[in-house]
Amino acid sequence: MIDLYKVWENKTVMPVVTVEHGSGRVLMLGYMNKEAFAYTLKTRRAYYYDTETEKVFKFGEENGNSQRLMSLDIDCYGGALLMVVQQKGHVCHVNGKHNTCFCTNIYKRKKGDFSKRRKFGKVEIDKNFDFSKEDYSDEYE
Numbered sequence: 001m002i003d004l005y006k007v008w009e010n011k012t013v014m015p016v017v018t019v020e021h022g023s024g025r026v027l028m029l030g031y032m033n034k035e036a037f038a039y040t041l042k043t044r045r046a047y048y049y050d051t052e053t054e055k056v057f058k059f060g061e062e063n064g065n066s067q068r069l070m071s072l073d074i075d076c077y078g079g080a081l082l083m084v085v086q087q088k089g090h091v092c093h094v095n096g097k098h099n100t101c102f103c104t105n106i107y108k109r110k111k112g113d114f115s116k117r118r119k120f121g122k123v124e125i126d127k128n129f130d131f132s133k134e135d136y137s138d139e140y141e
Contacts, residue, residue: 007078008034013049016081021070027091028101032081044069046085065089 012034018027030048032040036056039047046059046067059067067085074081092101 002074007074008037011079013051014079014081016048016083018046018067018083018085021084021086025100026102027067027085027087027099037081040069040072040083046083060089063089065091 013031014033014037016030016032018030019025020027031051032047033049033056036047036049039045039056039058043058046069047056048059049056059065066088067083068088070084070086072081072083087099091099092103
C-alpha cells in the first residue's frame with residue numbers, strides 16, 4: 001500500500017496524463033493538487049487543478065461531460081500521475097468537436113524520411129528557431 005502523505009510530501013501540483021479506458025488513447029494532460037487528488041479518489045470522478053486560476057474543478061462541470069475514474073497510478077519517481085477514465089462527451093474545451101486534446105499534428109515520420117539534413121521532416125520551422133542541439137545522432141539515421 002502506498003503512503004499518500006509521502007506522495008504529496010514535497011509537492012503542491014503534479015501533472016496527470018488522462019487516458020481512455022479500453023482504447024488507451026491519450027485524452028489530455030492536466031494537473032492535480034492535493035485537493036483535486038482527494039476529490040477524485042473520494043467521488044471517483046476526475047477533478048483537476050487549473051494552474052492559471054489556481055482553482056480546483058470537476059471535469060466537464062460546465063458542459064455536461066464527465067470522466068469516471070477507472071484507475072490512478074503514479075510513476076516510479078513519484079512525480080506524475082496516470083489516470084484511466086471512462087469518458088462521456090468531448091474532451092477538448094477549445095474545440096468541442098474533438099475527443100482528445102491532442103488533435104493537431106506537428107510531425108509524423110514517414111517511410112523514407114530519414115535525411116540528416118531534414119531532421120524535422122517537412123515541417124516548416126521559424127528562421128529564429130534555436131538549433132543549438134543540432135549535433136545529436138539519431139539511431140535510426
